[in-house]
Amino acid sequence: MRMLILGGTAFLGRAIAIEALARGIEVTCVARGATPAPDGAALIRADRDADNALAEVAHGDWDAVVDVTRQPGHARRAVRDVQAHHWILVSSGNVYARFDQPEQSEEAAILPPLTADVMPDMSRYGEAKVACEEAVRRGCDSWTIVRSGLIGGAGDWSGRSGYYPWRFAHPTGPDVLVPPDLNFPVALIDVRDLSAWIVDCATRRIQGAFNAAGPTITLGELLATAQEVAGSQAVARPVPAPTLDEAGVGSWMGPSTLPLWIDDPEWRWFASLNTDRARQHGLTTRPLRDTLTAALEYENQRTEPRQTGLTDAEERDLRKRLPEAG
Numbered sequence: 001m002r003m004l005i006l007g008g009t010a011f012l013g014r015a016i017a018i019e020a021l022a023r024g025i026e027v028t029c030v031a032r033g034a035t036p037a038p039d040g041a042a043l044i045r046a047d048r049d050a051d052n053a054l055a056e057v058a059h060g061d062w063d064a065v066v067d068v069t070r071q072p073g074h075a076r077r078a079v080r081d082v083q084a085h086h087w088i089l090v091s092s093g094n095v096y097a098r099f100d101q102p103e104q105s106e107e108a109a110i111l112p113p114l115t116a117d118v119m120p121d122m123s124r125y126g127e128a129k130v131a132c133e134e135a136v137r138r139g140c141d142s143w144t145i146v147r148s149g150l151i152g153g154a155g156d157w158s159g160r161s162g163y164y165p166w167r168f169a170h171p172t173g174p175d176v177l178v179p180p181d182l183n184f185p186v187a188l189i190d191v192r193d194l195s196a197w198i199v200d201c202a203t204r205r206i207q208g209a210f211n212a213a214g215p216t217i218t219l220g221e222l223l224a225t226a227q228e229v230a231g232s233q234a235v236a237r238p239v240p241a242p243t244l245d246e247a248g249v250g251s252w253m254g255p256s257t258l259p260l261w262i263d264d265p266e267w268r269w270f271a272s273l274n275t276d277r278a279r280q281h282g283l284t285t286r287p288l289r290d291t292l293t294a295a296l297e298y299e300n301q302r303t304e305p306r307q308t309g310l311t312d313a314e315e316r317d318l319r320k321r322l323p324e325a326g
């Protein structure tokens with residue numbers, strides 16, 4: 001079997017390549033080459049912003065193509081130019097129009113597609129992914145659309161899955177400062193589980209659109225698991241929302257944040273995708289403990305700057321602002 005991965009050198013794409021190689025699949029990755037392809041995979045350097053970027057792989061007689069792009073133009077040109085027996089688009093739960101109610105199934109309303117080829121910024125990410133999905137639906141006969149929830153584990157450069165295990169392992173005081181709402185719903189899918197199922201989709205030519213996410217739990221449960229895998233004596237200490245606002249601490253991801261929660265009722269059920277359909281088609285997910293352990297190992301060895309959470313100085317400063325600190 002010959003698989004073309006459009007991407008394949010970063011987090012999820014790399015894990016898909018590694019999984020496919022382990023199953024004896026011949027893998028070719030296309031990327032600009034910021035990082036090398038996994039050992040055993042071929043890398044073709046190309047910048048997909050160019051109209052003819054995929055000329056070299058256009059007539060490869062690929063058994064399967066996996067595309068991880070966020071850019072509608074990339075997706076449109078890929079299905080126009082590359083021939084494959086089966087196409088897999090890695091999409092996102094962000095395609096859904098509303099998250100103020102739990103358990104979006106694949107039939108829930110989605111956003112309108114972005115008409116432009118280039119997403120202007122991440123605020124249009126959901127619409128951009130809808131446009132990528134539309135390109136695949138229209139341009140391919142055999143396809144799987146994988147609407148992923150939050151992905152965690154080794155290689156999670158965003159730091160969302162690794163921040164709390166790392167913080168519990170490296171506390172700045174007797175406690176770890178956490179968001180105020182420990183009942184906030186969260187879900188993490190291990191990058192290894194998602195990759196394995198995506199390779200299954202390629203080998204079995206699974207048809208249709210699927211939500212693929214980890215089980216929905218509470219933030220409090222995730223924090224307890226993070227504390228456990230870190231072997232930490234520090235306790236989780238929720239910070240009131242007004243204190244976070246005053247300190248300029250944000251949410252979800254990025255620098256100066258407490259990740260994995262969103263202080264907005266319209267996004268409360270973001271992490272509650274209904275995954276029944278994917279599970280009926282073979283998706284399995286490992287215990288969260290294993291994912292957070294892998295994320296912690298990655299954070300402990302991270303060479304590039306941390307992307308998400310509070311620095312030591314920021315956490316100490318925030319602790320001083322807590323009402324009880326007086």
Ligand SMILES: NC(=O)c1ccc[n+]([C@@H]2O[C@H](COP(=O)([O-])OP(=O)(O)OC[C@H]3O[C@@H](n4cnc5c(N)ncnc54)[C@H](OP(=O)(O)O)[C@@H]3O)[C@@H](O)[C@H]2O)c1
Pocket residue numbers: 006007008009010011012013014030031032033034035046047048049067068069070090091092093148149150151152158
């Ligand atoms: N992380 C999450 O929690 C999460 C949640 C839901 C859905 N998703 C989806 O999951 C996928 C994540 O995939 P990933 O981790 O492999 O993606 P990624 O980290 O965004 O990497 C993108 C890949 O595409 C290549 N690339 C980017 N721009 C390119 C260009 N102009 N021309 C050619 N290649 C280009 C990159 O290599 P170069 O930079 O070297 O070109 C890299 O191999 C995405 O589809 C994302 O939307 C992620």
